[in-house]
Amino acid sequence: MGETKKKRYRARDSADGRYGPKQVSSYKASAFDLAVSLVEVAPALRQTLLTWYGEQGRDLPWRRSRDPYAIWISEIMLQQTQVKTVLPYYQRWLETFPTVAALAKADQQTVLKAWEGLGYYARARNLHKTAQLIVERHGGVFPEDFEDAIALPGIGRTTAGGILSAAYNRPVAILDGNVKRVLARLVALPKPPAKAMNELWQLSEQVLDPQQPRDFNQAIMDLGATLCTRHRPACMLCPWQDHCVAYRQNLQSQIPMTETKAPLPHKQIGVAVIYGDDGRILIDRRKQEGLLGGLWEFPGGKIEPNESFETCVKREIKEELGIDIEVNDRLITVNHAYSHFKVTLNVFNCTHLSGEPKTIECDEVKWVTLDEIDSYPFPKANGQIIDAIKERAQQSS
DNA sequence: CATTCGTGGCG
């Protein structure tokens, strides 16, 4: 243990925000823990931040509400998702499911359809499940107790803190991407935030204003979102400039540090758009767990080494659905990047030859018309396929 | 504790 491990982190280049030559920094894992505390300066930090927030805070729809349900929905939607993306979904969601009870009694397909395009679909499945749990356990009202809240599916430490502070003004710290970046700069954190979660949680708890936790948590997120941004932070406007170690040392552009990551693997997928005798198209619903769980798709699968697209598509359809098809012309090729890999969807028009489709590797199979297809929730990459199918149908009519 | 989960926007 006594030896010093060297690790390489990537620091941002200060001039143009791009990633410059890798800088190597070494650290000793134990040094930081006890060295940094914000307890002394916390009162000053709270006062300056809350004053700034009163003048410059964002006006966001969920801040106009104190309905725990509406705030809960916003917190889930905002996980790893930018405010601008969430806004239209948030409005529509509250119209479709105005209360916990309304969400609890909806069917999952309706819920997934309302979420379609937002990504991380486990959030929608957990939202649905949690609504039912809140009806069962908490009389239809989002719990005020931290342990009760964090026990619910899809609600971790940060989201629980966000909801409880915003809805009930309870003094629970948060640690989202904004807060991590702000605190990392404030203390000039000498390692990537992922390697310092304990320290960052401590700092967040230390600075939190126990008198005004609601406004404080919103304020520190606004600081990260509008001034203490990833690229070109507006330090000259920052209420914490006097206390910021990174600013003092001119390290804003190099903190937070990031670890270098391996490039994403790329998969080639063969996809079948299968037409039945009556012209309807075969779709299947993916299993609940895993990637895109519960959503519909056009069946297909990964191409094996030295396999042709045609062979791949026929084989996958036989394995997954137990039917035989004829593979015809290529409909479209779709490239798409997920969070941990990339895919190319090689989509082929196919004809059903024989066999009744079975749910071998999926939860449900269905023949649908082009009019019906819009009512099913599909992943984003499938949108291009559906468009191409419709386009082709128009041309041939 | 590292990996698995979408999608869009930015430099």
Add this chain to the structure above:
DNA sequence: TCGCCAAGAAT
């Protein structure tokens, strides 16, 4: 074009 990452959680 491409990597990075945004109001993270679950496993």
